[in-house]
Amino acid sequence: MKSYREEVWFETQSRRDYINITPQVQSAVQKSGVKEGLCLVNPMHITASVYINDDEQGLLKDYDDFLERLVPHEPISKYRHNNTGEDNGDAHIKRQVMGREVVAAITNGKLDFGPWEQIFYAEFDGRRRKRVLIKIIGE
Amino acid sequence: MKSYREEVWFETQSRRDYINITPQVQSAVQKSGVKEGLCLVNPMHITASVYINDDEQGLLKDYDDFLERLVPHEPISKYRHNNTGEDNGDAHIKRQVMGREVVAAITNGKLDFGPWEQIFYAEFDGRRRKRVLIKIIGE
């Protein structure tokens, strides 16, 4: 069994952002040398998500509107977590709604995806350096 | 290490539907010959979910009511994604709420499940041919 590990770092300019990281994951799969296996991709932070969906600008806005309507950032005082002095209570909840991680199949040395599947890093508390873990196992 | 891959196709008659696919996944586990390992099941489309829960008709209606209340299909114009000419903006969001994929343990050659765990394919933009990927690795 082979295994491979890589970290990819991000620093978004806005509090929330949605970044297509499929090229970085594809590159990791290639470097791993794994032909048949599984690829786990997850943020190493708890106010961000990795998810799979469409790379379409309107949809990214729809996600952001949906999440902000469901779990508004303000008023900050709404979230008990913010009593710790932080202001990211909403981000911890948004991340749960969008999910933490993605597990993708590797077949014939490539991500085994349908035509529209793209891997995104969703940042809900950005403007600082944060990272994603790619872990691959297989043969 | 062994690996196994199978696609299962669906075409629902209504826009949204919830289909128990446990028999197909069990069959794939058996065909794989894997005794100890992991089984990934995911739609290869971005407007559908694979999830694990109860096969109870009332609950399936509860899920559908909950999702349609949270992310209504209409008005179509509510979703920027639909400016592309599509009408499935809601389906991309519903799929995120229900999740994309399931990873299940395989032990002694069988899905290692509690008594009520059943694998479902949830379709949010149906009436066309769509497929689910089953990928198994282990020994």
Place this chain on the structure above:
Amino acid sequence: MKSYREEVWFETQSRRDYINITPQVQSAVQKSGVKEGLCLVNPMHITASVYINDDEQGLLKDYDDFLERLVPHEPISKYRHNNTGEDNGDAHIKRQVMGREVVAAITNGKLDFGPWEQIFYAEFDGRRRKRVLIKIIGE
């Protein structure tokens, strides 16, 4: 390839509860002898979640408030599932919002986590014995 399986049992005193199970999972990783691999953690029940986030008391209350606002336990009659005689229709939906399972990377024989990642068992229909499955594969 090595594999390891363990069940961990819980019985919460209240209907809903959030329990940090990271120590139990770390212990299982150690017992598995796996240095590089993947660790799946999932409830074997369909009214509970395993998720990764912060061990902060205010946040746990925020999660509970959010879920109860989104999917209130009462009125019981609101959920068709409860026509079966059960009263846990809300719990089946809350579990979907928080997710079923977690897949974590194992690197150098340890959970490959960022500084704040903690694994939680979220119970939405407690006061009875329920269990979590830990399944580890790797080398």
